Amino acid sequence: MLAKSSIGRRFTFSLGAAYFVLFTAFMYLPILLLVVFSFNDSPTLAFPWNGFTLRWYAALAQSTELIKAVWNSVLVGLLSSLIATVLGTLAALGIVRFNFPGKSIFLSVAAMPLVIPAVVMGVAMLILFTMVGIPLTLWTVGLGHVIINLPYAMLIVAARLAGFEAHIEEAAMDLGANYWGALWRVTLPMSMPALVAAFLSSFTTSFDEFAVTFFLAGSDTTLPIYLFSQLRFPSRLPLVVTLAAIMMLLSVLIVLAVEKLRRMST
Amino acid sequence: MTTLAPPIRTAAQAEATRRRRLLLIMGPPGLALLVFFLVPLGIMGLYTLRSGTLGGEMAWSLDTYRSFLANTALQRLLWRSTLVSLQTSLLCVLLAYPIAYYLAFRAGERRMTLLTIIIIPAWTSYLLRILAWKLILGSSGLLNTFLLWVGWIDQPAPILLFSQTAVVVTLVYVWAPFVALPIFAALDRIDKRLLEAAADLGSPPWYAFVRVTLPLSLPGVLAGFLSVFIPTLGEYVTPLLVGGVNGIMYGNLIQDQFVRALNWPLGSIMSLVLLVLLLPMFLLFRRSDDLLQR
Numbered sequence: 286m287l288a289k290s291s292i293g294r295r296f297t298f299s300l301g302a303a304y305f306v307l308f309t310a311f312m313y314l315p316i317l318l319l320v321v322f323s324f325n326d327s328p329t330l331a332f333p334w335n336g337f338t339l340r341w342y343a344a345l346a347q348s349t350e351l352i353k354a355v356w357n358s359v360l361v362g363l364l365s366s367l368i369a370t371v372l373g374t375l376a377a378l379g380i381v382r383f384n385f386p387g388k389s390i391f392l393s394v395a396a397m398p399l400v401i402p403a404v405v406m407g408v409a410m411l412i413l414f415t416m417v418g419i420p421l422t423l424w425t426v427g428l429g430h431v432i433i434n435l436p437y438a439m440l441i442v443a444a445r446l447a448g449f450e451a452h453i454e455e456a457a458m459d460l461g462a463n464y465w466g467a468l469w470r471v472t473l474p475m476s477m478p479a480l481v482a483a484f485l486s487s488f489t490t491s492f493d494e495f496a497v498t499f500f501l502a503g504s505d506t507t508l509p510i511y512l513f514s515q516l517r518f519p520s521r522l523p524l525v526v527t528l529a530a531i532m533m534l535l536s537v538l539i540v541l542a543v544e545k546l547r548r549m550s551t
Numbered sequence: 552m553t554t555l556a557p558p559i560r561t562a563a564q565a566e567a568t569r570r571r572r573l574l575l576i577m578g579p580p581g582l583a584l585l586v587f588f589l590v591p592l593g594i595m596g597l598y599t600l601r602s603g604t605l606g607g608e609m610a611w612s613l614d615t616y617r618s619f620l621a622n623t624a625l626q627r628l629l630w631r632s633t634l635v636s637l638q639t640s641l642l643c644v645l646l647a648y649p650i651a652y653y654l655a656f657r658a659g660e661r662r663m664t665l666l667t668i669i670i671i672p673a674w675t676s677y678l679l680r681i682l683a684w685k686l687i688l689g690s691s692g693l694l695n696t697f698l699l700w701v702g703w704i705d706q707p708a709p710i711l712l713f714s715q716t717a718v719v720v721t722l723v724y725v726w727a728p729f730v731a732l733p734i735f736a737a738l739d740r741i742d743k744r745l746l747e748a749a750a751d752l753g754s755p756p757w758y759a760f761v762r763v764t765l766p767l768s769l770p771g772v773l774a775g776f777l778s779v780f781i782p783t784l785g786e787y788v789t790p791l792l793v794g795g796v797n798g799i800m801y802g803n804l805i806q807d808q809f810v811r812a813l814n815w816p817l818g819s820i821m822s823l824v825l826l827v828l829l830l831p832m833f834l835l836f837r838r839s840d841d842l843l844q845r
Contacts, residue, residue, distance in 0.1 A: 301653035315683035331696035376580035402785020405822045409591035493676040536675040
């Protein structure tokens with residue numbers, strides 16, 4: 286028992302294992318390159334490695350435009366993820382706990398933002414906002430992000446809700462809670478890990494979203510929009526890489542947290 | 552269970568309560584999807600019936616349809632983008648299948664950990680993963696300068712320049728891990744006794760794979776294939792970053808109609824055509840997903 290669980294069977298070398306290692310390297314190398322070259326002491330982004338520096342990190346902290354873009358992204362991310370999580374949770378309650386006519390149509394429509402090309406979603410919302418006369422600002426970006434994230438949030442929470450039965454809510458109601466009280470005091474706390482996972486994964490998506498944001502941002506900048514605009518200047522490339530390295534590491538941390546929460550919740 | 556409900560309630564009252572609750576619960580998300588997702592798509596559909604450029608004279612007509620049908624360059628680009636997506640999706644399946652197979656049949660107890668290791672980069676930033684390839688590819692990119700530095704080549708290799716190949720490589724990098732998931736799910740459900748039975752009946756392993764494993768994994772392969780093909784067909788960010796002039800895709804031209812050419816009606820038709828092409832695949836995708844869930 287102990288021998289088996291401690292180190293496990295030795296890593297048997299096989300074609301499959303070798304391929305797995307290669308594939309993993311393929312997945313991680315580009316990301317590692319970003320991180321490694323963010324510390325490279327050279328104004329151009331090229332081999333060979335030219336020595337260690339932190340100056341790009343220091344330079345990042347001084348860019349007011351960048352800090353503004355980060356702040357914008359954080360605001361849009363927090364608010365849109367909160368709304369997406371609330372709406373996604375409601376939708377999850379509806380599809381798990383209720384049967385209603387048109388349920389399968391609703392499911393199809395709700396799944397569409399997951400697969401529809403971003404460019405189509407972006408231009409469709411752009412047309413709507415222009416026709417109605419809503420100026421393009423961070424608010425329109427946020428609305429776009431809510432629609433992008435609503436389906437993910439719904440699916441994550443629905444998986445959790447399906448894991449325990451409606452009897453729990455009924456039991457709470459038998460004990461004197463009204464329906465909404467039962468949802469608030471019983472269902473919601475029990476689904477909390479899924480709600481947090483939905484919020485965090487919405488936030489990472491929003492923080493990183495470019496394809497739809499591009500059409501909805503007007504003259505406001507989010508972090509990805511800023512990053513993209515900097516690519517035109519070769520001299521800014523080391524800064525872009527440094528910024529990318531930071532965003533990547535943050536993104537990995539949040540992804541790990543989401544994964545842990547999802548394991549806890551299902 | 553129903554006997555526990557307060558006895559004073561009639562069935563009709565209970566039904567009315569249920570409806571009110573359902574309305575309050577489904578109302579907000581339903582309304583959000585309607586107003587900000589379905590209505591925009593509908594308006595986009597109406598826009599195709601207009602002609603002219605934004606800011607200029609706009610009139611109701613079928614002219615935009617005519618100009619789309621007459622524009623063979625657009626149609627050729629759509630065809631080429633379809634081929635790029637097809638190539639990308641097939642490569643993703645080919646790369647991901649052995650991974651899924653290894654995890655499902657050979658990796659033992661560590662399979663979920665190994666699966667997570669593969670999938671974590673895929674869940675991180677989409678934009679940054681494309682950006683990384685912009686820095687790697689290109690004549691003065693990391694790959695070329697690395698090869699020059701170690702002396703494997705003595706001038707920048709043209710294959711690494713911004714091109715359609717660069718778009719495919721980047722898209723495969725971005726999407727391959729996502730394909731491993733459904734294939735793994737399909738392979739993992741296969742009853743291992745089927746393979747033992749095939750062996751007992753004298754079938755060599757490769758034959759058992761062709762006749763048992765492969766057919767049973769096809770719903771996963773289909774789901775994986777479509778989960779790449781559908782979103783990449785409209786892709787514009789990857790070609791923008793690594794495609795150069797030769798790598799542009801249909802999505803770039805849609806973007807162009809809205810940002811530079813300001814021909815919104817034409818852009819709307821192009822989007823509509825894309826959606827119509829994707830619709831059957833979307834339905835097929837839901838079907839393959841259902842097969843996997845069952």
